[in-house]
Amino acid sequence: MKITYQDTKKGVIELLPETLDDLWHLSHIIAKGDKVSSKTTRRIQDNTGDKLRSDRGVKKTFTLGVNVESVSFHLFTGKLRIIGSIVQGPEDLIPLGSHHTIEAKLNTSLRITKEHWSKYALGRIKQAINASKKLSAIIVVIEEDVADFGLMRQFGIEYYGPLIGNISGKRIIDKNRSKNIEKFYQSIVEYIQKFKDVQTIVLAGPGFYKNDFYKFLESKHKDLAKNTVIESTGSGGRVGIHEVLKKGTVEKLATENRVAFEISAVDNILKEISKSSKLVIYGKDEVLNAINMGAVKQLLVLDTLIRSENLESAMDMVENMSGEVLVISSQHEGGKQLEALGGLAASLRYPVS
Numbered sequence: 163m164k165i166t167y168q169d170t171k172k173g174v175i176e177l178l179p180e181t182l183d184d185l186w187h188l189s190h191i192i193a194k195g196d197k198v199s200s201k202t203t204r205r206i207q208d209n210t211g212d213k214l215r216s217d218r219g220v221k222k223t224f225t226l227g228v229n230v231e232s233v234s235f236h237l238f239t240g241k242l243r244i245i246g247s248i249v250q251g252p253e254d255l256i257p258l259g260s261h262h263t264i265e266a267k268l269n270t271s272l273r274i275t276k277e278h279w280s281k282y283a284l285g286r287i288k289q290a291i292n293a294s295k296k297l298s299a300i301i302v303v304i305e306e307d308v309a310d311f312g313l314m315r316q317f318g319i320e321y322y323g324p325l326i327g328n329i330s331g332k333r334i335i336d337k338n339r340s341k342n343i344e345k346f347y348q349s350i351v352e353y354i355q356k357f358k359d360v361q362t363i364v365l366a367g368p369g370f371y372k373n374d375f376y377k378f379l380e381s382k383h384k385d386l387a388k389n390t391v392i393e394s395t396g397s398g399g400r401v402g403i404h405e406v407l408k409k410g411t412v413e414k415l416a417t418e419n420r421v422a423f424e425i426s427a428v429d430n431i432l433k434e435i436s437k438s439s440k441l442v443i444y445g446k447d448e449v450l451n452a453i454n455m456g457a458v459k460q461l462l463v464l465d466t467l468i469r470s471e472n473l474e475s476a477m478d479m480v481e482n483m484s485g486e487v488l489v490i491s492s493q494h495e496g497g498k499q500l501e502a503l504g505g506l507a508a509s510l511r512y513p514v515s
Contacts, residue, residue, distance in 0.1 A: 163177055163178065163179060163180060163181075163184040163187065163287065163290035163291050163293075164177070164178040164180065164291070165177060165178075165287070165291070166178050166271050167271075167273070170279075172275070173275050173276045173277060173278070173279060174273060174274070174275045175273075175274055175279070175287070176271050176272065176273040176274070177191075177271065177272055177274065177287065178269065178270075178271045178272075179266060179267075179268055179269070179270075179272070180268060180269060181268070183290065183293060183420065184268075184290050185235060185241075185242040185266055185268070186235060186242075186420070186491075187286050187287070187289065187290040188235075188242055188266060188272065189233055189234070189235035189242055189465075190283075190286055190465060190468065190489060191274065191283050191286050191287065192230060192233050192244060192272075192274060193230065193233070193276075193283075194230055194231060194232065194233075195229070195230060195277070196229075196230045196274055196275060196276050197227055197228070197229055197230070197249060197250075197274070197275040198227065198228055198230055198244050198246070198264060198272055198273065198274055198275075199225055199226060199227030199228070199250055199272075199273045200225065200226070200264050200266065200270060200271065200272045200273065201223055201224070201225055201226075201270060201271075202223070202224070202225075202226045202262070202264055202265075203221050203222070203223045204221070204222060204224075204226075204255075204256070204262075205220065205221050205222075222255065224251060224252055224255070225250070225251070226248060226250060226251040226256065226262060226264065227248070227249050227250025227251065227273075228244065228245070228246030228247060228248055228249060228250075228262055228264060229246045229247050229249050230244055230245070230246045231245050231246045231247065232244075232245045232246075233245070236493075241265060242265065242266040243263050243264070243265050243266075244263065244264040244265075244266065245261065245262075245263050245264075246261070246262070246264075247259055247260065247261055247262075248260050248261070248262050280474045280475075280478065281474075281478045281481065282468075282474045282477050282478055282481075282487075283474075285481070299313075299314045299360065299361065299362040299363070299364055299412045299415065300312070300313050300314070300354060300357060300360045300362075300363055300364070301313075301314070301319075301364045301366060301403050301406050301407075301412070302350065302354065302363060302364070302365050302366070302375075303366045303367045303372075303395065303398050303399060303402035303403055303406075304350070304365070304366075304367040304371045304372050304375055304398070305367050305368060305369070305371060305397075305398025305399065305402070306329070306371060306398075307326060307327035307328070307329040307346060308323075308324050308325070308326055308327075308398060308399070309323055309324060309325040309327075309346075309350050309353075310322075310323040310324050310325075310398065310399050310400060310402070310403060311323045311325075311353065311354075312400070312403035312406075312407075313357065314412055319403065319407065321400060321403070322353070323353075324399070325349060325350060325353055327342065327343070327345070327346030327349070328342055328345075328346070329342045329343055329346060343374075344378070347375055347378040347382075348382075350375065351379070351382075351383055351386065354386065360389075361389065362389055362390075362391070362412070362415050363386060363389055363390040363391070364390075364391055364393055364406055364411055364412060364415075365390050365391065365392050365393070366392070366393040366394065366395045366402055366403075366405070366406050367395055367398050367402055368394075368395060368396055368397060368398060368402070372392055372394075373392065376390060376392055391411070391415065393406050393409065393411050421491065421494050421496075424488070424490050424491060424494070424496050424497070425494060425495060425496035426496075427460075427462060427488055427490070427496070428462065428490060428496035428497075428499050428500050428507075429496070430509075431444070431462060431500075431503075431507045431509065432499065434509070440510075440513035441509060441510045441512075441513060442507070442508070442509055442510065443507070443508055443510065443514070444503040444504055444506060444507040444508070445503065445504040445506065446504055446505070446506050449461070449506040449507065449508050450476055450506075451514065452508055452510060452514050453476050453479055453480055453508075454479075455514055456483050456511075457510045457511050457512055457514050458480050458483070458485045458508045458509075458510060458511070459485055459486070459508070459509050459510060459511045460485065460486045460487075460488065460508060460509045461476075461477065461480045461485060461486070461487045461488065461506075461507075461508045462488050462490055462500060462506070462507045462508065463477065463487065463488070463489050463490065463505070463506060464489075464490055464492055464497060464500050464501055464505035464506070465489050465490065465491055465492050465497070466492045466505070467505040467506065468489065473506075
């Protein structure tokens with residue numbers, strides 16, 4: 163996520179989403195009553211007399227602004243839709259007051275205007291920006307005895323390599339071939355380990371070479387193997403890296419990792435409840451009471467409750483008292499379990515009555 167424009171006096175912030183996680187953050191930042199504008203494409207009826215074109219209309223791109231009525235993010239399709247009545251746009255093409263859906267797209271700015279930017283919303287922007295600065299993944303493409311590397315950076319992909327091994331062909335008799343293969347694989351591992359912030363390794367390439375390297379990781383470097391996924395490509399080198407990027411593998415993994423983290427947090431709460439722990443509570447009244455007492459160490463909030471129950475001030479209070487707030491998606495099993503608890507749960511610093 164990047165901030166491309168900001169006018170605090172007018173309550174305007176323009177954001178550029180770069181990953182699926184950024185769209186997820188935006189779904190929590192944008193609220194009913196906000197004004198959102200972005201470039202959009204609509205099919206407009208053409209009255210030039212060309213019957214063929216007038217039947218279908220023509221596509222035109224322009225900036226359109228809506229007064230937000232609802233926001234929906236579809237986790238597994240990665241689509242963010244902002245629905246509202248039109249308050250900005252070319253009146254000769256689009257009547258003001260009519261309804262429109264803005265579908266947020268990666269690398270297309272959204273300008274958001276709020277009457278008041280809460281600490282929660284600003285914190286969410288900061289969280290998205292900080293996450294985008296981290297190196298979350300490295301793509302390793304292996305083809306025979308050549309390895310190429312693509313590091314995911316905020317500004318895009320950063321290439322390294324190629325790393326070349328000294329491996330003879332299968333048809334050539336070489337008693338040291340197995341040793342040379344292992345030496346080559348170990349050099350790939352050392353190359354990966356130079357980058358300290360790697361959370362995920364995407365192992366790709368044509369043929370079986372990537373699978374052989376993965377078996378080496380499982381045998382010699384189990385810690386790396388746990389964070390590795392295999393993706394098939396038709397080519398090696400930078401072309402193979404581009405194939406991985408086009409498939410959206412890295413963004414999909416980021417989404418899956420976040421879901422796993424949220425489910426784990428809910429699971430920890432459920433385990434403590436099963437133990438009748440006095441350091442865990444759930445339900446709206448009980449949790450809000452604990453927040454007012456300053457007892458909440460970690461607050462779990464179902465995403466659908468934030469706006470409907472006006473919980474932002476309570477969330478701000480937890481953070482002001484050095485607590486942690488974790489928003490849980492309602493679109494996975496962990497969210498459904500939290501919903502069964504009333505949508506709010508918390509771990510405490512000390513028991514409350």
